[in-house]
Structures are given as C-alpha cells and as structure tokens.
Amino acid sequence: MTKIAVAKGDGIGPEIMDAVLSVFQAAQVPLEYEFVDMGKWVFDKGFSNGMTSEAQQTIENLGILFKGPMETPKGKGVKSINVTARKTWNTYANKRVFQTLHGVDTVFSKAGIPIDVTIVRENIEDTYGGVEHMITPDVALSRRFITRPGSMQVIKYAFEMASKKGARRITCGHKANIMKLTDGLFLECFYEVAKNYPDLKADDVIVDDLCMKLVTRPDTFDVVVLTNLQGDIVSDLCAGLVGGLGFAPSANVGDHISIFEAVHGTAPDIAGKGIANPTALLLSGFSLLQHVGLYDKANMIENALLYTLESGVHTGDFGDRNKPSLNTTEFANAIIANF
Amino acid sequence: MTKIAVAKGDGIGPEIMDAVLSVFQAAQVPLEYEFVDMGKWVFDKGFSNGMTSEAQQTIENLGILFKGPMETPKGKGVKSINVTARKTWNTYANKRVFQTLHGVDTVFSKAGIPIDVTIVRENIEDTYGGVEHMITPDVALSRRFITRPGSMQVIKYAFEMASKKGARRITCGHKANIMKLTDGLFLECFYEVAKNYPDLKADDVIVDDLCMKLVTRPDTFDVVVLTNLQGDIVSDLCAGLVGGLGFAPSANVGDHISIFEAVHGTAPDIAGKGIANPTALLLSGFSLLQHVGLYDKANMIENALLYTLESGVHTGDFGDRNKPSLNTTEFANAIIANF
Ligand SMILES: CC(C)[C@H](C(=O)O)[C@@H](O)C(=O)O
Ligand SMILES: CC(C)[C@H](C(=O)O)[C@@H](O)C(=O)O
Numbered sequence: 196m197t198k199i200a201v202a203k204g205d206g207i208g209p210e211i212m213d214a215v216l217s218v219f220q221a222a223q224v225p226l227e228y229e230f231v232d233m234g235k236w237v238f239d240k241g242f243s244n245g246m247t248s249e250a251q252q253t254i255e256n257l258g259i260l261f262k263g264p265m266e267t268p269k270g271k272g273v274k275s276i277n278v279t280a281r282k283t284w285n286t287y288a289n290k291r292v293f294q295t296l297h298g299v300d301t302v303f304s305k306a307g308i309p310i311d312v313t314i315v316r317e318n319i320e321d322t323y324g325g326v327e328h329m330i331t332p333d334v335a336l337s338r339r340f341i342t343r344p345g346s347m348q349v350i351k352y353a354f355e356m357a358s359k360k361g362a363r364r365i366t367c368g369h370k371a372n373i374m375k376l377t378d379g380l381f382l383e384c385f386y387e388v389a390k391n392y393p394d395l396k397a398d399d400v401i402v403d404d405l406c407m408k409l410v411t412r413p414d415t416f417d418v419v420v421l422t423n424l425q426g427d428i429v430s431d432l433c434a435g436l437v438g439g440l441g442f443a444p445s446a447n448v449g450d451h452i453s454i455f456e457a458v459h460g461t462a463p464d465i466a467g468k469g470i471a472n473p474t475a476l477l478l479s480g481f482s483l484l485q486h487v488g489l490y491d492k493a494n495m496i497e498n499a500l501l502y503t504l505e506s507g508v509h510t511g512d513f514g515d516r517n518k519p520s521l522n523t524t525e526f527a528n529a530i531i532a533n534f
Numbered sequence: 535m536t537k538i539a540v541a542k543g544d545g546i547g548p549e550i551m552d553a554v555l556s557v558f559q560a561a562q563v564p565l566e567y568e569f570v571d572m573g574k575w576v577f578d579k580g581f582s583n584g585m586t587s588e589a590q591q592t593i594e595n596l597g598i599l600f601k602g603p604m605e606t607p608k609g610k611g612v613k614s615i616n617v618t619a620r621k622t623w624n625t626y627a628n629k630r631v632f633q634t635l636h637g638v639d640t641v642f643s644k645a646g647i648p649i650d651v652t653i654v655r656e657n658i659e660d661t662y663g664g665v666e667h668m669i670t671p672d673v674a675l676s677r678r679f680i681t682r683p684g685s686m687q688v689i690k691y692a693f694e695m696a697s698k699k700g701a702r703r704i705t706c707g708h709k710a711n712i713m714k715l716t717d718g719l720f721l722e723c724f725y726e727v728a729k730n731y732p733d734l735k736a737d738d739v740i741v742d743d744l745c746m747k748l749v750t751r752p753d754t755f756d757v758v759v760l761t762n763l764q765g766d767i768v769s770d771l772c773a774g775l776v777g778g779l780g781f782a783p784s785a786n787v788g789d790h791i792s793i794f795e796a797v798h799g800t801a802p803d804i805a806g807k808g809i810a811n812p813t814a815l816l817l818s819g820f821s822l823l824q825h826v827g828l829y830d831k832a833n834m835i836e837n838a839l840l841y842t843l844e845s846g847v848h849t850g851d852f853g854d855r856n857k858p859s860l861n862t863t864e865f866a867n868a869i870i871a872n873f
Binding site for chain 2: 267325
C-alpha cells in the first residue's frame with residue numbers, strides 16, 4: 196500500500212483534512228498516512244522552515260505530501276512555509292485545475308459559459324527567489340531571474356500533461372513585449388518544447404490580454420503555462436471564475452517529491468468552528484489519487500462530490516442561502532452517502 | 535481657446551480619431567488641434583522614438599496629447615512608442631476608468647452586477663525600465679526598481695483623484711508578501727499618503743487575491759492603485775469586465791504633459807475599412823475634456839454616447855448580432871443625433 200505524508204496545517208487545516216480523510220476512508224482508498232509536524236505552529240516552536248527534521252525526512256522518504264493550508268509567519272526576512280516547501284523540494288510545476296462545478300453559482304455558470312482551464316505555473320524562479328535590496332533608502336530593487344533549465348522543466352511538464360489529457364490547446368502567457376530577455380527566454384523554451392508535440396495547438400498570449408480574454412471568453416482556453424508571479428495572479432483570477440479559492444485545488448509537482456494542497460488560506464476567523472468548506476482540499480486529493488494511479492477511487496469520489504454539489508447540498512460559505520447549509524463533517528458525510 | 539496636440543496613430547487610429555473629432559466638432563467643443571507626426575509610420579521614416587522633433591516640440595509646448603493607437607515596431611532593443619512616450623514626459627499616473635455601459639452585454643451586466651472601478655497604475659518604474667541582462671546564455675535577469683518618489687507621486691495622484699470624485703474606497707494592490715522590499719516600499723508610501731485623507735477608506739489587497747475578488751465581486755472596489763506591471767494586468771482584467779478593450783479609456787497624467795489614448799491596439803486586420811469602434815477613444819476624450827475643465831461638453835457627449843449604446847445602436851464588433859451594425863462614421867453620427 197502506498198504511504199503518503201500528511202500535514203494538517205494551521206487554522207481550518209485540521210478540520211478539512213479530517214473531513215477529506217474520512218471521505219477517503221469511506222471510499223476504501225488504499226493509502227497509508229504518516230502524519231507530520233509542519234505549519235506555523237511548528238515554526239512557533241522554533242523550527243525556522245516550519246517543519247521538524249523528522250517531518251522533512253518522512254516527506255523526503257515518501258515522496259508525497261498532502262497538506263492543509265499553513266499560515267505565513269510574520270516578520271522581516273521570514274519566508275512563507277508554503278513557498279519554502281516548494282523550493283526545498285524543487286516542485287517546479289504548480290498545476291491548478293479550474294472547472295465549472297454545477298451547484299456552485301458564478302456569473303459564468305449563470306451565463307452558460309463552461310470553464311475548464313488548467314494553469315501550470317513555474318513554481319520556483321522569478322521574483323520568488325526573494326533577491327531584493329534597498330539600493331538607497333528610497334530605491335528598492337528586486338531581481339527577477341528566469342533560467343532555461345527552470346523554464347524547460349515546467350514547460351515540458353505542461354506539454355506532457357496537456358498531451359496526456361488530450362488538450363485542445365496549450366497557451367503560453369507572458370510579458371515578453373516588455374521583459375524581452377526574461378519572458379523572452381520562457382517563450383523561446385515554450386516554442387522549443389512545442390516542436391515535440393506537433394499535434395497540440397500551441398500559441399502564446401500577452402498576460403494582460405490573457406486576463407482580459409479569461410474574463411470574457413474563458414471557454415477558449417485549455418492549458419495555460421506561465422512564469423511564477425504571472426501564474427500566481429492568473430491562477431487566482433481563474434479561481435474566481437469558478438467560485439473562489441474554496442474550489443481551487445493545487446498540485447506542486449517535482450521529480451522526486453510532489454505536494455498536494457488547497458490554495459486557500461487558514462481562515463483563522465472560522466477555525467475550530469467545524470464549518471469550513473473542504474472542497475478545495477478534496478479536489479486536491481483527486482489530483483493526488485490520480486498521481487498515485489488510483490484513478491477509480493478518484494473518479495468515484497469526484498462523482499460523489501459533483502453530485503452532492505449539484506443537488507444543492509453545501510457548506511455555509513456558498514450556495515443557495517435559502518437552503519440549509521451543512522457543517523464540515525455533515526458535508527463530508529453527504530458526499531459519502533452519494534458513493 | 536485651449537490648443538492640444540493630436541496624433542492619429544497607426545492602423546484604425548486615423549478612422550477612429552476622425553470620428554471622435556467629428557463628435558467634438560458637432561458638440562462645439564472649444565478646442566484647437568495641432569496634428570503631429572507620431573506613430574509606427576514615423577518610426578519607419580527613421581525617427582527612432584516614433585515622432586519627429588517638431589511633433590515632440592509641439593506636444594511639449596501644448597502639454598496635452600490626444601492620440602490614437604500606435605503599433606510597436608519589431609526588433610531587438612526597439613521599445614514601444616507608447617511606453618517611450620510615457621517615459622519621455624514622465625506621465626507617472628495611468629488612470630483607467632471601467633464602467634458598466636448599458637447596451638454592452640457582459641456576464642456581469644447580465645448578472646446585474648454594476649461595475650465602476652478606476653485603476654491608477656504607476657506608469658514608469660518596475661520592470662518597464664527594461665533593465666535586463668543575460669547573465670549566462672541560460673540565465674536571464676530583469677531588474678525591478680520601485681522608488682519612493684516614483685511611488686509617492688502616483689499614490690498622491692490617486693488619493694487626490696479619489697477624494698475629488700468622492701470615492702467610497704481606495705485600495706492598494708501589491709505582492710508585498712513576496713516582494714517585501716519593492717512592493718513593501720510601495721505599500722508603505724500608500725499608507726503614508728493615506729494619513730492625509732482620513733475620510734477615505736484606504737486598504738490593501740494582495741494582487742492575486744485582488745484578481746479573484748475583481749472577477750467575483752467587482753462592485754466592492756472603487757479606486758485601485760498598483761505598481762506598473764500589476765496595474766497593466768489588472769487594467770486589462772477590468773477592461774474584460776466591461777466588455778473588452780473597445781470600451782477602455784486611458785489617461786497618462788504627468789505634472790507637465792498628459793496623454794489621452796485608447797488602450798486597444800491598431801487592429802491592422804480591419805484598418806482602412808471604416809468599421810472600427812471609436813468608443814474607447816471617445817471615452818478617453820471625455821477624460822481629456824474633464825482635464826481641461828470642459829465638464830459640460832464632456833457630460834453632453836457622454837450622455838449621448840450612453841444613450842446611443844443603450845438604445846442598441848453599435849458598431850459590428852459587439853452588441854446584438856440580429857440588429858444591424860453601423861460603420862465608424864454612422865456610429866459617430868448616431869451619437870451626434872442624440873445630443
Ligand atoms: C501565499 C503566497 C506566498 C502564495 C504565492 O504567492 O505563491 C499564494 O498566493 C499561492 O498562490 O499559493
Ligand atoms: C503595449 C504594452 C507595452 C502596454 C503596456 O504593457 O503598458 C499595454 O499593455 C498597455 O497597457 O498600454
């Protein structure tokens with residue numbers, strides 16, 4: 196049986212992770228879990244990267260981490276635990292799938308515009324290196340690095356994934372008209388890799404234009420690959436298209452270690468109340484199940500979730516305000532009842 | 535009578551500028567025009583910044599430029615004429631107003647969500663300086679500069695404008711959680727200026743979250759101020775919310791010179807056919823009229839335009855496909871008929 200590392204995280208993390216694992220258990224998902232200590236609460240105990248060395252060892256041995264949201268510690272020079280994890284394990288591709296969920300109303304679903312966009316974001320480079328300086332007290336400089344190997348690995352991943360899923364189109368988002376060398380290099384890599392996929396329609400769109408098109412004709416896009424910060428922005432835009440971060444799953448993929456997580460935050464205001472929406476984490480769980488080859492289980496759970504949402508059953512954060520809302524555990528049980 | 539410089543630009547530029555000026559004339563707008571040579575067609579004659587020195591002199595004397603779209607010349611090291619113009623004259627604030635236009639259907643108008651967002655974008659700094667190098671053939675570096683004076687001047691402009699228009703809220707969009715020094719400096723300036731406007735509700739939102747919120751609850755925003763590239767991306771997103779770049783006006787404001795332009799491109803595919811939509815340039819014209827204090831004329835033309843759009847009259851690029859569409863001149867005349 197495959198064993199994975201699980202970190203429940205901070206805030207609502209433990210509640211939604213418990214709910215998701217209860218769904219996995221009811222579905223008899225053949226996975227074993229090793230729970231690891233990672234999150235802001237571990238940082239607060241003096242572990243500067245937000246995890247114990249046992250946790251790090253376990254994750255590196257098992258190769259797969261399923262994690263709840265983690266709070267970014269405050270303070271100058273302190274880095275986000277999520278970003279540090281991506282970097283530590285070189286999870287160079289961040290894949291986020293955004294699909295219309297029936298039962299989750301948005302302006303697009305109401306207008307009958309179906310959404311099915313996968314964003315692949317480079318996950319390590321760009322200004323995320325955090326190489327910044329004050330040149331004078333009045334002038335700040337941030338260094339934005341884009342490398343050929345870094346670009347190639349995420350773009351190759353995107354094409355391979357797009358090709359496997361039979362994508363209609365793969366698009367490179369960039370700002371190479373202004374950042375001619377950095378984004379120019381990324382774009383060059385994109386078309387270099389494209390040569391190996393003659394059957395895939397590959398094109399590029401300038402990132403500002405891409406955002407305009409995503410809010411007017413999102414149905415024309417399929418897979419979009421971008422550099423880190425632009426990918427961050429475009430991912431959240433796409434999350435908005437399908438109803439918000441509560442419905443946005445995320446997989447951080449590397450050659451040795453992959454991390455599956457919800458994109459939303461720790462929601463401290465509702466933590467501990469047992470009312471959080473576990474959907475995004477559950478959707479990330481599907482990615483995980485697919486990643487380890489458990490396609491049947493992934494489908495079974497996905498169908499039950501979609502059916503549950505479509506039938507108007509929901510947690511309190513969304514859905515028809517006139518219909519009663521369920522708490523986290525009730526919602527998980529409703530999904531289980533629909534297997 | 536106030537005299538302004540007018541550059542018709544490339545592609546559809548001359549057609550839409552003629553249409554807009556015919557509307558101005560019919561409205562008896564008390565402006566004199568001095569037409570200047572500026573655009574890709576001037577670049578092609580050997581003027582590397584896309585304008586003759588007479589043009590530059592005239593614009594600097596008059597202080598106001600009304601311009602059509604201009605094509606960016608191709609080639610390594612060649613800069614966009616628009617970006618060069620912004621820089622040459624230090625037009626540090628780019629103001630773009632996005633409002634629901636009745637008669638222009640979007641998913642948001644159909645959902646009954648009214649949009650009235652003004653984006654103020656820093657217009658000079660950030661990676662737009664174009665300071666890039668190849669460190670090795672495989673590593674590209676772009677330097678992103680944010681300065682205190684540069685940030686202060688655009689933020690002061692944004693607050694002053696927001697306060698004058700009685701804004702409900704002014705928001706700083708940024709990524710200071712990752713770019714702690716550069717965006718941190720911008721954010722610091724924002725709250726420093728905010729102190730002088732105790733009656734204005736000032737807050738900040740991380741740019742990815744901002745994009746998510748703009749596509750789900752755009753009606754909660756009023757004025758948003760951002761650094762250059764993030765502002766570029768968010769502006770286009772907002773253009774999408776109201777129907778696309780065909781409805782997106784833009785004012786580049788500096789202390790000595792201001793430029794009013796449409797944000798869209800030169801549309802070479804339809805150039806010369808007389809069918810382009812002059813709405814964005816006309817909307818930019820309103821900003822210009824307000825800038826020179828001609829509020830009555832601005833209102834008169836704006837009302838006529840809104841009435842025209844609302845009554846279902848439109849150019850071929852949008853609106854009800856079952857209703858006949860007008861060409862550029864006919865559309866301008868329809869507006870004039872509604873004075
Ligand atoms: C929390 C933040 C550092 C992070 C990012 O910018 O990558 C988040 O926005 C995300 O998308 O996972
Ligand atoms: C054409 C391009 C250089 C320009 C920019 O990035 O500023 C455009 O997108 C704009 O918003 O005016």
